[in-house]
Structures are given as structure tokens and as C-alpha cells.
Amino acid sequence: MSNIVAIARKELRSYFASPIGYIVLGFFAILYGVFYVVMLQYFVRASMQMGQMAARSRRTSTRTCSGRFCRTSPCCCCSCCRR
Numbered sequence: 658m659s660n661i662v663a664i665a666r667k668e669l670r671s672y673f674a675s676p677i678g679y680i681v682l683g684f685f686a687i688l689y690g691v692f693y694v695v696m697l698q699y700f701v702r703a704s705m706q707m708g709q710m711a712a713r714s715r716r717t718s719t720r721t722c723s724g725r726f727c728r729t730s731p732c733c734c735c736s737c738c739r740r
Contacts, residue, residue, distance in 0.1 A: 672678030 669678075672681075
């Protein structure tokens with residue numbers, strides 16, 4: 658096991674003794690940064706769409722409530738029953 662660690666340490670030193678190690682490190686940093694930003698934008702867009710769908714469902718359920726049974730058995734779909 659100590660041989661593997663010694664070889665890995667020597668290889669890492671040689672990578673960062675030359676500019677190629679920094680170039681590879683910079684490339685992967687940029688690659689993962691772009692991936693992070695793209696995924697963040699995707700999740701923000703998805704959450705906004707889910708919020709819009711929830712708002713639409715609340716508006717439609719409020720419009721469809723007739724209010725006839727609200728006094729006897731309150732439903733959970735409209736704002737007129739919530740007290």
C-alpha cells in the first residue's frame with residue numbers, strides 16, 4: 658500500500674511541476690462549473706413551472722367551488738372554506 662501512495666505522490670508532483678497539470682485542472686474546473694450552472698438553471702426553471710402550475714390549480718379550484726356545502730362540510734380545495 659505504501660508503494661502505491663509513493664507512486665501517486667510522485668505522479669502528482671510531476672503533473673504540477675509542469676503547466677499540463679494546471680491546464681487539466683483548469684479544464685475540469687470550467688467543465689464542472691458549466692455543468693453546475695446548466696443544472697441550476699434547469700432546476701430553477703422547473704421550480705418556476707411547478708409554481709405556475711400550482712397557482713393555476715388553485716385558481717381553477719376556487720372558481721369551481723360553488724359554496725353550497727362549505728357551511729356544512731368544509732372542503733380543502735378552495736379558499737372560501739379555510740378559516
